[in-house]
Amino acid sequence: MMLIKLAWRNLWRNKRRTWITISSVLFAVLLALFLESMDRGSQEVMVQNVVRFSTGYAQLQDTLYFDEPHIDNAMHCDDACMEKVVADFPNIAYTVPRLESVALAAGDEKTRVAFITGINYEVEHRFNEIGERLRQGDFFTGREDEVVIGTGLAQSLDLGIGDSLVVFGQGFQGAMAAGKFLVVGLVQHPVPDLNERMVFMPLPQAQKLFDAENRLNHLKLVPHQLRHHQRVVDAINEHPGYEELQAYTWEELQPELVKTIEFDQAGTLMFLLILYIVIGFGIFGTILTMTLEREKEFGVLISVGMQRHKLAQVIFTETLFMNFMGVILGVLTAIPLLLYFYFNPISLGEGMENMMAEYGMEAVLRFSLDPQFFYQQAIIVFGISMLIVSYPVVRVFRLNVLNAARK
Amino acid sequence: MHVIETSGLYKIYNEDTVPVYAVNDISIQFDPKEFSCIIGPSGSGKSTLLNLIGGLDTPSRGTVTVAGKRIDTMSESNRIRFRLEHIGFVFQHYNLIPVLTAYENAAFIMQLQGRGEKETRERVTGLLEQVGLGNRLNSRPAELSGGEQQRVAVVRALASKPDFILADEPTANLDTKAAFNLLDMMKQLNEEEGITFLFSTHDQRVIDRAKRVVTLVDGTLHSDEHRK
Numbered sequence: 001m002m003l004i005k006l007a008w009r010n011l012w013r014n015k016r017r018t019w020i021t022i023s024s025v026l027f028a029v030l031l032a033l034f035l036e037s038m039d040r041g042s043q044e045v046m047v048q049n050v051v052r053f054s055t056g057y058a059q060l061q062d063t064l065y066f067d068e069p070h071i072d073n074a075m076h077c078d079d080a081c082m083e084k085v086v087a088d089f090p091n092i093a094y095t096v097p098r099l100e101s102v103a104l105a106a107g108d109e110k111t112r113v114a115f116i117t118g119i120n121y122e123v124e125h126r127f128n129e130i131g132e133r134l135r136q137g138d139f140f141t142g143r144e145d146e147v148v149i150g151t152g153l154a155q156s157l158d159l160g161i162g163d164s165l166v167v168f169g170q171g172f173q174g175a176m177a178a179g180k181f182l183v184v185g186l187v188q189h190p191v192p193d194l195n196e197r198m199v200f201m202p203l204p205q206a207q208k209l210f211d212a213e214n215r216l217n218h219l220k221l222v223p224h225q226l227r228h229h230q231r232v233v234d235a236i237n238e239h240p241g242y243e244e245l246q247a248y249t250w251e252e253l254q255p256e257l258v259k260t261i262e263f264d265q266a267g268t269l270m271f272l273l274i275l276y277i278v279i280g281f282g283i284f285g286t287i288l289t290m291t292l293e294r295e296k297e298f299g300v301l302i303s304v305g306m307q308r309h310k311l312a313q314v315i316f317t318e319t320l321f322m323n324f325m326g327v328i329l330g331v332l333t334a335i336p337l338l339l340y341f342y343f344n345p346i347s348l349g350e351g352m353e354n355m356m357a358e359y360g361m362e363a364v365l366r367f368s369l370d371p372q373f374f375y376q377q378a379i380i381v382f383g384i385s386m387l388i389v390s391y392p393v394v395r396v397f398r399l400n401v402l403n404a405a406r407k
Numbered sequence: 408m409h410v411i412e413t414s415g416l417y418k419i420y421n422e423d424t425v426p427v428y429a430v431n432d433i434s435i436q437f438d439p440k441e442f443s444c445i446i447g448p449s450g451s452g453k454s455t456l457l458n459l460i461g462g463l464d465t466p467s468r469g470t471v472t473v474a475g476k477r478i479d480t481m482s483e484s485n486r487i488r489f490r491l492e493h494i495g496f497v498f499q500h501y502n503l504i505p506v507l508t509a510y511e512n513a514a515f516i517m518q519l520q521g522r523g524e525k526e527t528r529e530r531v532t533g534l535l536e537q538v539g540l541g542n543r544l545n546s547r548p549a550e551l552s553g554g555e556q557q558r559v560a561v562v563r564a565l566a567s568k569p570d571f572i573l574a575d576e577p578t579a580n581l582d583t584k585a586a587f588n589l590l591d592m593m594k595q596l597n598e599e600e601g602i603t604f605l606f607s608t609h610d611q612r613v614i615d616r617a618k619r620v621v622t623l624v625d626g627t628l629h630s631d632e633h634r635k
């Protein structure tokens with residue numbers, strides 16, 4: 001108690017110096033929180049967009065499909081099978097089936113390579129809200145020969161609602177896949193590449209086209225809690241009766257995305273590291289002068305009977321006080337700021353939109369409010385304090401009482 | 408029993424090159440309730456002897472026994488604890504903690520000893536009133552005169568109820584009036600409460616009031632005079 005009082009008083013011997021140090025910690029914490037929040041926010045959005053419109057968080061495939069992603073390796077899974085998956089694994093909320101293959105798609109005059117994708121619209125929309133991206137027409141009308149195509153594809157094939165699209169390709173095990181379909185809707189797929197090629201049709205219709213009755217390329221597994229996807233995958237892979245199938249996480253299916261995120265995080269980490277080092281030296285300087293200018297006093301305190309380790313405690317407490325005031329003030333400043341940006345993402349303007357869209361991202365900087373950041377800061381600053389304070393503490397233990405008291 | 412006893416005490420600097428015998432074979436005893444001073448020219452070894460007796464320094468040879476305990480062989484941490492419980496220090500430059508008030512400076516040492524709050528408050532306030540600083544309890548050292556600061560320093564040394572108080576040239580930085588006041592106060596504490604004082608000085612005003620005057624020359628004991 002008395003030591004804490006002493007530390008607190010010492011802190012305010014030189015108010016200006018202490019405030020400068022506190023401000024530098026505040027600034028570092030604020031900047032770190034801001035950067036991390038922005039970084040993590042954009043990653044969350046990137047994962048959401050990319051994962052939702054491509055692999056899903058977890059998916060089930062035929063064991064052969066991973067190495068040879070061809071329709072010939074499509075898994076056999078009828079309605080009963082899909083229901084069984086949900087029944088067997090309580091962690092799974094619902095599943096999203098897909099049958100897809102590459103085929104030629106032709107309008108009146110032009111032909112393009114397209115991704116013919118059979119979906120169950122209800123669960124597909126539930127999963128990624130693809131319906132929100134419908135620009136014209138309907139997501140299926142109940143006909144037996146209908147397609148919804150990407151706006152990009154529609155443009156390049158010069159097609160609109162009510163026009164015909166001819167598909168020609170290869171079906172299951174070499175069967176010929178050909179058909180003529182009516183365009184009933186235009187959808188703007190968020191991934192520009194796919195927008196140029198996407199042809200959606202109801203799943204049964206696709207299965208018929210590709211002569212792949214009750215077959216799926218994959219079944220997306222949607223966990224009740226998205227972050228539990230690894231558990232779901234592990235559960236399925238260990239579950240008897242699923243030997244012919246293999247479940248994967250999105251990280252396994254999209255290693256490039258994982259790399260991108262890691263690279264991004266490493267960059268931020270490097271920057272923060274430099275920031276912490278700079279700030280660390282600032283605090284170090286303050287603590288060092290605070291220690292050096294008081295060596296005589298330390299000599300006196302040890303002379304009259306204060307143990308060195310108690311003195312070290314005082315210096316340590318001073319450092320902690322100063323740094324934690326910086327952290328707390330930094331966090332207090334950051335919270336309203338981050339809350340604001342969380343609800344009002346920064347727009348990057350028109351120019352960025354296309355570039356960002358390439359990566360499946362919106363042209364806004366989103367922020368994350370993961371509470372982890374806040375206590376991370378506390379831990380980091382505590383660690384820095386420990387490092388910094390070690391030098392003055394060593395000095396206190398080495399201090400020659402007579403020399404110090406004589407000054 | 409002697410409260411302080413040194414035997415064959417040496418402090419030699421630069422023993423390997425050009426040896427300086429700062430303390431040269433001193434065997435001396437001090438008894439409780441003494442009011443003694445060590446005098447001698449500058450460089451005669453007064454501070455060195457006091458530092459050895461106070462356990463701030465370790466001898467090159469010989470022994471120092473304080474309150475029946477050999478302090479020259481103690482570990483540093485034990486010596487610090489011993490100082491806290493048995494020895495009061497008054498320094499030439501007052502050496503109060505600038506961020507603590509007069510009261511806190513004196514109370515600090517009792518808190519280090521782990522004394523209770525009530526006991527500390529009563530003793531420290533009582534002592535500060537006794538030395539005429541009852542109205543300066545909450546002043547910081549910078550707000551006090553040199554004489555007042557040195558009284559606080561004496562109270563700090565007294566507060567821990569030490570076996571004796573060591574004071575190295577306590578009046579060196581005081582003007583005549585303040586020096587006399589401090590001396591009177593110390594003498595009063597000695598006569599009325601039996602506090603043992605051992606101080607060094609080359610100030611004639613101080614020497615005149617001492618009951619025992621030990622003279623050092625070049626680190627050796629030159630004379631030891633008891634007065635009535």
Ligand SMILES: Nc1ncnc2c1ncn2[C@@H]1O[C@H](COP(=O)(O)OP(=O)(O)O)[C@@H](O)[C@H]1O
Nearest residue numbers: 420427429447448449450451452453454455456
């Ligand atoms: N750390 C030291 N190193 C070398 N010589 C010292 C040291 N401390 C004191 N001395 C020498 O010891 C002698 C006694 O010094 P000191 O005890 O301070 O004398 P006084 O207090 O009587 O003036 C002096 O010659 C001084 O130069």
Ligand SMILES: [Mg+2]
Nearest residue numbers: 453454455575
């Ligand atoms: Mg001296």
